[in-house]
Ligand code: OAD
């Protein structure tokens with residue numbers, strides 16, 4: 351608690367605050383994380399699902415897996431961590447939320463000042479020519495990917511329509527080049543969206559306080575952001591029930607859930623102001 355009060359005082363004096371988020375922030379919305387004991391990468395092999403090679407070899411399998419995740423996300427709601435972050439942006443003159451999450455829950459919670467480093471699962475991206483499709487455009491091209499549609503599908507219907515019913519010829523094709531369109535996320539071996547990445551690093555360098563929340567901080571280049579911030583003089587704060595490779599660089603560590611810690615910080619900050 352004493353720790354928290356000291357952080358609130360520092361925040362009260364700060365203009366430039368940034369937050370990096372990872373899958374842990376959405377864990378309490380019921381979306382599985384990637385690593386850890388119930389992590390997706392323990393159950394599935396990322397090289398068979400989240401690479402260009404896998405998509406070229408078996409686009410149907412990759413799409414079924416993504417539609418399964420999209421449905422899970424469509425049925426989920428933002429939690430108190432997301433809403434606290436959406437509130438936090440109005441408390442500082444300069445604020446940026448940098449997320450590795452592709453679920454769009456920050457946006458749904460009302461965040462406006464954010465970048466999505468790993469893309470967005472409801473958008474489309476042609477792996478051949480690079481053409482991007484917005485969520486709206488893409489759901490018209492591939493109605494199975496529509497968020498509202500997926501949200502309403504029962505388990506039985508999902509099994510029938512997607513797991514059993516989807517065929518390779520039903521997969522969405524690029525309007526420009528005719529290749530299969532994949533989900534709008536960054537896969538292993540792909541580069542991150544240049545504009546988002548640049549902005550994230552510029553902001554990390556200028557931050558007075560930098561939060562790393564719910565991320566295992568092992569996937570590059572996102573994992574370098576807290577270190578870059580720290581080297582440039584930021585106070586580094588970690589919120590994560592588990593230790594990570596960046597924990598020892600942190601000035602403040604909260605070994606608790608994001609959905610408990612962030613709302614406490616925001617409400618204390620409001621009182622402080
Ligand atoms: P990980 O699954 O690697 O890590 C999730 C982190 O969240 C772990 O450190 C957990 O301890 C922590 N955590 C779990 N529950 C939490 C809670 N309630 N509150 C706070 N923290 C909690 O997820 P990321 O670090 O986001 O890449 O993974 C980074 C990237 O690896 C992902 O963006 C994805 C994946 O491959 C792409 O899709 C490109």
Ligand code: ZN
Pocket residue numbers: 476477478479480481524525526527528529
């Ligand atoms: Zn194309």
